[in-house]
Amino acid sequence: MTQIDASDAGIARLQPEERRHGPTAWERQQRGLTLSLMAVPMAVMALAFVLPLLVLLWMSFGGGSSEGFSLKGYGDLMQPVYLRLLGFTLQLALVTTLACALLAYPLAYLMVNIRSRFGAWMGMVLFVTLWLSFLARTFSWIIILQRRGVVNNLLVNTGLIDQPLELVYNKLGVYIGLIHILLPFMVITLIPAMKAIDPAYVRAALSLGATPGRVFREIYLPLSLPGLVAGSMLVFTLAFGFFITPAILGGGRAPTIVLAIRDQIQTLGNLQLAAATSMLLLVFCLGLLVLYDRISGIDRIYDRGGR
Amino acid sequence: MTLTARTALLAGLLPLLPLAPALAEAPEAFQGDGMLIVNNWGGPTVDRMHKAWYGDFPDESGIDVSFTSIPDVAKLKIMDQVGNVEWDVVDFEGNQMLLAMKDDLLAPIDYDLIFQLVPEAELDPSQMEEYGIGSVAFSTVIAWNTDEFGQEGPQDWVEFFDTEKFPGRRALYARPKPALEIALMADGVAPDAVYPIDIDRAFEALDKIGPKVDLWVEKTSQWDVLIQNREVDLMGSSLTRTMAQIEEGEPFALTFNESIVEQSYWTIPKNAPNVEDAQKLVAWMMRAEGQRAALSDLPYYGMANTAALDGLPEATLAKLPGAPENAKNVMRINAQWWFDHDAEVQTRWLDWLSRQ
Known part of the structure; x- marks a missing residue:
């Protein structure tokens, strides 16, 4: 009478081989492939991003200067003026990001959901504005907004106002220019996130009796949030470091912290102070990023709209 | 060849x-x-x-x-x-x-x-x-819109800021050099007595003229746009840019008196x-x-x-900042003073400008 071999050895024979002898040939090959494929991007990351950051950090402590290592750069930063400039720059970046989000969301929604050539044309127009130089677009806003510009001429000639409005060479002008210049970045990051949302979800929710408002709140908005988060971060970072538009449209009434860095480098030649200011900006941005992560989860950027 | x-x-x-x-x-x-x-x-x-x-x-x-x-x-x-x-x-x-x-x-x-x-x-x-x-000495000059004030515009920095005699919008460079020098001359200091700059006094003088400046100019190329669009009526502007626009037919005039000359x-x-x-x-x-x-x-x-x-025609000489007649009463930037005080002034200037 034969018995079924139910001993330990028998079971072990049915189970996959234990990894007593290290990785299999297949795993080794896969790891080798991953490493060789990653080598170039990793090297680029290290050389183009990590290394310059480390150099900046080194310079902020006086590296490369004739005086040697010190905390002088950070000490010089402890002045109320830098805090005020930082505060204004922060405000500028936050308001710009919020305005871009509010404007870009319906725009992106329309472009994704419209079923006609119009959508493609909208995309074209958006990309064309990205190709134009920031400087040209900044000066174009002057032509539109200035005292004898298009808007003021129209308003004065139609008798709506007596005196031209102050639309540019102040903070208002900076906001208008900055929002216009950064809006396409927000739209472009929103579009793929919205395209990835399966319309079946929306249809299912509607067929189950949810009101359109509720569908938007509970289905569409959360699923498009990754795009909104990514776009906000992009626009915020760009606005935080934007130099030329605030400088020209602000007429001296919207000095940003970047302006201070420019002066530290070009006028004072104080690379240590400039590096320290840049590090402060970096730490600030990283802090906000962490905060953002706590609130909405940065890893959601890599979500695929619930799929 | x-x-x-x-x-x-x-x-x-x-x-x-x-x-x-x-x-x-x-x-x-x-x-x-x-x-x-x-x-x-x-x-x-x-x-x-x-x-x-x-x-x-x-x-x-x-x-x-x-x-x-x-x-x-x-x-x-x-x-x-x-x-x-x-x-x-x-x-x-x-x-x-x-x-x-x-x-x-x-x-x-x-x-x-x-x-x-x-x-x-x-x-x-x-x-x-x-x-x-x-290489070159370049000038910052008093210039004005002739449609508003005719040929008799402000002849010095005191007059430049006389809002009763010359009502209008004013623009200056958004830089401490030469804003400090201009503020002192507007306060009555003679061009050759500006240096060494009394920094406290200069900033007090800036407080007085600050509210009268409608526009602080960041880039030299902005002068062209400002002139062409008559955005401002009175300017402490780049001689090169202003003269080029005048020759293009824009209704502006300038004076070399109390102009600010910087050597490169x-x-x-x-x-x-x-x-x-x-x-x-x-x-x-x-x-x-x-x-x-x-x-x-x-x-x-x-x-x-x-x-x-030598040998340049009279008409050209009349335009040259370096011609004896034009160079009579100018303020020359003292590079050494700025080298010694830039760090101190720059921060204070940013502080001042960010409160405007």
């Missing part, structure tokens, strides 16, 4: 230059080969200026020249640190030159070589420094790829005929070779 666009242009200017010799090969000491890179301030006039100064240099010396912008001491310092200086000749402002000297970035100017080409007596001694020789210098980075040929080019640019051609074409600057003024 091929007739290039450069030589063609210079040939076009030749009738203006009775003293210019016929095109001939440069002296032995000025021969060379290879390539020089001149770092300058860019802008629409720079091409014409450089053609006038040394358009004939490549053909006569065998050394080719091209240019880049913009002069930046920090950039030079970093290029020097990593051992890859790209510029052979740099057009630094006075305090930039001092900053570069502090970091030991410059080579001394070879005056013996210059004197082989240009008589020492022709050169303005006040523009001959150990590490640089005058040709300098040679000591680790430049081609210091030896750079010295030859700098010497070449000091010739009276080249500078005269530059002044005839663009009469907005002051230049190091005083003989360049």
Whole structure:
């Protein structure tokens, strides 16, 4: 009478081989492939991003200067003026990001959901504005907004106002220019996130009796949030470091912290102070990023709209 | 020798230059080969200026020249640190030159070589420094809209800020240099008594004029836009940009009285790829005929070779900031003072401006 071999050895024979002898040939090959494929991007990351950051950090402590290592750069930063400039720059970046989000969301929604050539044309127009130089677009806003510009001429000639409005060479002008210049970045990051949302979800929710408002709140908005988060971060970072538009449209009434860095480098030649200011900006941005992560989860950027 | 666009242009200017010799090969000491890179301030006039100064240099010396912008001491310092200086000749402002000297970035100017080409007596001694020789002196002037005020605009900085006599919008450079000097002159200080600047007093004076300034100008190119659109009525603006717009027919006028003159210098980075040929080019640019051609074409600057003024027509002389009549009551930027006080003033200025 034969018995079924139910001993330990028998079971072990049915189970996959234990990894007593290290990785299999297949795993080794896969790891080798991953490493060789990653080598170039990793090297680029290290050389183009990590290394310059480390150099900046080194310079902020006086590296490369004739005086040697010190905390002088950070000490010089402890002045109320830098805090005020930082505060204004922060405000500028936050308001710009919020305005871009509010404007870009319906725009992106329309472009994704419209079923006609119009959508493609909208995309074209958006990309064309990205190709134009920031400087040209900044000066174009002057032509539109200035005292004898298009808007003021129209308003004065139609008798709506007596005196031209102050639309540019102040903070208002900076906001208008900055929002216009950064809006396409927000739209472009929103579009793929919205395209990835399966319309079946929306249809299912509607067929189950949810009101359109509720569908938007509970289905569409959360699923498009990754795009909104990514776009906000992009626009915020760009606005935080934007130099030329605030400088020209602000007429001296919207000095940003970047302006201070420019002066530290070009006028004072104080690379240590400039590096320290840049590090402060970096730490600030990283802090906000962490905060953002706590609130909405940065890893959601890599979500695929619930799929 | 091929007739290039450069030589063609210079040939076009030749009738203006009775003293210019016929095109001939440069002296032995000025021969060379290879390539020089001149770092300058860019802008629409720079091409014409450089053609006038040394358009004939490549053909006569065998050394080719091209240019880049913009002069930046920090950039030079970093290029020097990593051992890859790209510029052979740099057009630094006075305090930039001092900053570069502090970091030991410059080579001394070879005056013996210059004197082989240009008589020492022709050169303005006040523009001959150990590490640089005058390139251009550029001016910031009082200018006004003639549609508003006619030809009789403000003649000094006190009048410039007289809002009763000259109601209108005002623009100044968004820089402490020359805003501090302007504030002091507006407070009644004579141009030759501005230095050494009493910083506290200057900022008190700034507090008085600050509210009267409607627009602080960040980039020199903005003047063109402001003038063309009549955005402001009174300006402390770049002479070059303003004069160019006036010649285009814009209704503006300017005065040289209490204008602010800042001297720039040709300098040679000591680790430049081609210091030896750079010295030859700098010497070449000091010739009276080249500078005269530059002044005839663009009469907005002051230049190091005083003989360049000889033989210029009266109409051109009347426009030149360096002409004796125009240079009578000007305020010259003291580069050393700014070099010594830039760090202190710059922070305070930013603080002041961010509260405007």
